[in-house]
Amino acid sequence: MSTKTKHILDILEAGTHPDAHLSMHQNVLIVDDVSFNLTFLETVLEQDGVHILKASSGEEAITTLQHNEVSLIIMDVMMPGLSGYQTASIIRSNEKTKYIPIIFVTAADRNDCSFEGYQSGAVDILYKPVAPEILRSKVNIFLELDKQRQLIKQQSEALKSALEQLQHYAQHDQLTGLFNRDQIYRILEKLIAGSARNRTVMALLFLDLDHFKHINDSLGHDVGDQLLKSVAKRICSVLRESDFVARLGGDEFAVILNNLESRNAAGLVAQKIIDQLVVPHVLTEHEILVSCSIGIAFYDENYENSSDMLKAADSAMYQAKRKGRSQYAFYSADLEEQAIRRLELARALNEAIDKNELSIYYQPQLNTKDGRIVGLEALMRWQLNGEWIGPYEFIPIAEESGLIPKLGEWMLVNSCKQIKAWQDAGVFAANVRVAVNISNRQLQAGNFLDILQRALTQSGITPKCLELELTESAVMHDPDNTISLFNEIHKMGIDIAVDDFGTGYSSLSYLRKLPIDTLKIDRSFVQDIDVDANDEAIVNAIIGLAHHLGLQVVAEGVETEKQRKHLLSQGCDILQGYLFSRPLPAEQVPALAQSLNPPTKN
Ligand code: C2E
Ligand code: CA
Ligand code: CA
Numbered sequence: 236m237s238t239k240t241k242h243i244l245d246i247l248e249a250g251t252h253p254d255a256h257l258s259m260h261q262n263v264l265i266v267d268d269v270s271f272n273l274t275f276l277e278t279v280l281e282q283d284g285v286h287i288l289k290a291s292s293g294e295e296a297i298t299t300l301q302h303n304e305v306s307l308i309i310m311d312v313m314m315p316g317l318s319g320y321q322t323a324s325i326i327r328s329n330e331k332t333k334y335i336p337i338i339f340v341t342a343a344d345r346n347d348c349s350f351e352g353y354q355s356g357a358v359d360i361l362y363k364p365v366a367p368e369i370l371r372s373k374v375n376i377f378l379e380l381d382k383q384r385q386l387i388k389q390q391s392e393a394l395k396s397a398l399e400q401l402q403h404y405a406q407h408d409q410l411t412g413l414f415n416r417d418q419i420y421r422i423l424e425k426l427i428a429g430s431a432r433n434r435t436v437m438a439l440l441f442l443d444l445d446h447f448k449h450i451n452d453s454l455g456h457d458v459g460d461q462l463l464k465s466v467a468k469r470i471c472s473v474l475r476e477s478d479f480v481a482r483l484g485g486d487e488f489a490v491i492l493n494n495l496e497s498r499n500a501a502g503l504v505a506q507k508i509i510d511q512l513v514v515p516h517v518l519t520e521h522e523i524l525v526s527c528s529i530g531i532a533f534y535d536e537n538y539e540n541s542s543d544m545l546k547a548a549d550s551a552m553y554q555a556k557r558k559g560r561s562q563y564a565f566y567s568a569d570l571e572e573q574a575i576r577r578l579e580l581a582r583a584l585n586e587a588i589d590k591n592e593l594s595i596y597y598q599p600q601l602n603t604k605d606g607r608i609v610g611l612e613a614l615m616r617w618q619l620n621g622e623w624i625g626p627y628e629f630i631p632i633a634e635e636s637g638l639i640p641k642l643g644e645w646m647l648v649n650s651c652k653q654i655k656a657w658q659d660a661g662v663f664a665a666n667v668r669v670a671v672n673i674s675n676r677q678l679q680a681g682n683f684l685d686i687l688q689r690a691l692t693q694s695g696i697t698p699k700c701l702e703l704e705l706t707e708s709a710v711m712h713d714p715d716n717t718i719s720l721f722n723e724i725h726k727m728g729i730d731i732a733v734d735d736f737g738t739g740y741s742s743l744s745y746l747r748k749l750p751i752d753t754l755k756i757d758r759s760f761v762q763d764i765d766v767d768a769n770d771e772a773i774v775n776a777i778i779g780l781a782h783h784l785g786l787q788v789v790a791e792g793v794e795t796e797k798q799r800k801h802l803l804s805q806g807c808d809i810l811q812g813y814l815f816s817r818p819l820p821a822e823q824v825p826a827l828a829q830s831l832n833p834p835t836k837n
Pocket of ligand 3: 757
């Protein structure tokens with residue numbers, strides 16, 4: 236049984252237990268100005284263990300009622316001061332006492348006062364002299380009725396509280412106490428209706444923690460839960476009273492910002508949440524760092540219902556993740572189109588090899604000393620129904636959709652075969668090599684070494700003629716793991732280049748430990764050598780560093796003579812860029828080789 240079911244059953248049990256009434260304490264108030272009468276009534280009723288309260292006037296009776304719970308009143312009619320009837324009227328007009336049954340005791344004739352007695356609120360009238368048996372029997376009946384009434388009251392209170400609990404459970408997330416998915420949908424639905432009328436800005440934030448799964452897997456669900464609670468608190472701390480926040484499930488949260496002054500304000504709140512969350516979370520045994528990505532959708536007439544709006548915010552959240560996490564992004568319909576295009580491209584890319592849509596272009600890398608081609612970078616090209624799709628668009632899609640190992644293997648095998656064919660045909664000397672880009676996902680796929688071996692075997696090239704280009708961020712992502720893999724690759728005789736160097740965060744100690752051969756200075760630094768003194772300094776420093784570590788330096792993206800000269804003056808080893816050649820389809824490479832590598836005398 237879940238704890239919440241048990242809780243509700245406990246509440247109901249307490250209210251409806253058959254013994255619940257045993258603890259009831261019932262008072263009978265007797266009111267008479269003659270003390271003998273009071274004693275008489277008391278003596279009779281005490282036989283049944285009834286608890287008696289006494290009052291010798293109407294006024295005293297009313298005071299007693301104010302301070303005690305009374306189940307039944309037995310009252311004399313004729314009293315100095317307030318008469319019995321007058322007292323009864325006052326009792327009836329009071330909220331607290333109006334339902335207490337009153338039995339009148341009167342010495343009057345049976346026929347002349349009964350009507351007035353009942354009118355003033357009597358439930359029964361006893362005539363003096365009162366027969367003790369009749370009195371006891373009537374009192375017992377009324378007390379029993381009172382017990383039943385109290386029991387019903389208790390039960391209905393228990394039911395009410397159980398229902399309230401149920402309602403709370405139905406609307407809230409148990410872990411964080413925030414609203415749950417269903418409830419935020421309902422709230423959103425109501426606000427959408429209101430927002431359409433008010434013309435105020437309403438924003439929906441869709442928030443997802445970055446890499447939460449990793450925390451859950453490595454530190455356990457308890458820590459994960461503690462973190463989610465802490466996140467919930469932090470989110471709430473930046474919101475206003477009029478905002479709503481829910482946990483949608485897992486590590487997803489939604490925030491509704493209501494009545495905003497402007498759209499900009501939503502971005503400010505999102506940034507505040509991001510800033511709040513990155514402050515380390517101190518949990519019982521751990522201090523944890525998390526970040527989140529937030530997608531923002533604004534209410535406008537385009538949304539038919541709450542789930543449309545939530546979808547829009549969700550898709551903006553993915554955009555924020557793609558931008559690099561710990562960011563927020565606004566939803567736009569363009570973005571939706573992009574998402575659809577990505578899905579379609581992923582589907583098409585899956586069939587691209589079989590449909591012969593992929594090809595490889597080659598861009599030469601030149602030795603600075605003599606200007607001869609020493610290598611070629613292999614770059615993937617994709618033509619889909621006559622349209623060229625750029626690698627900057629399809630490579631990330633291939634990575635996200637898990638297609639990169641398959642495409643990468645195709646690249647490796649075919650570029651190795653191509654360089655071998657050129658070597659065999661005398662287009663290039665036997666030491667000219669091919670550089671193939673390897674995505675981190677491909678590297679981590681588990682069977683990467685087997686694939687490398689297969690590419691070597693199938694093509695028959697010497698391992699020295701293959702160089703792998705890995706981006707700096709991929710290499711530094713998990714350097715301890717990478718070292719052993721790189722050692723294996725090196726043992727096979729294959730060279731490794733660190734691509735896009737300068738754009739990531741390299742640790743110098745790792746650079747020293749990693750078995751690498753080449754640093755490729757990122758295009759962005761090369762491009763601005765002429766204009767930006769900082770970039771010039773960076774390029775010079777990278778060349779110096781590389782040489783110090785015994786590594787070769789390649790500068791990519793060389794477009795101008797000025798850049799070439801500068802790189803030359805700094806001692807850069809190899810140049811690559813449009814200045815020499817754009818990447819070319821395989822069939823155009825022999826002619827290029829002819830012009831750049833004229834046959835030497837030896
Ligand atoms: P990258 O590895 O940095 O490749 C160099 C990119 O710079 C190529 O873009 C190339 O065409 C371009 N480039 C070369 N010289 C110049 C120049 O002088 N000026 C300018 N502006 N650009 C120049 P491309 O072919 O569009 O490839 C883009 C990126 O796609 C590559 O960047 C690489 O990260 C990725 N990529 C391409 N093919 C593959 C592949 O087979 N596998 C993997 N994993 N990634 C690939
Ligand atoms: Ca590259
Ligand atoms: Ca590069």
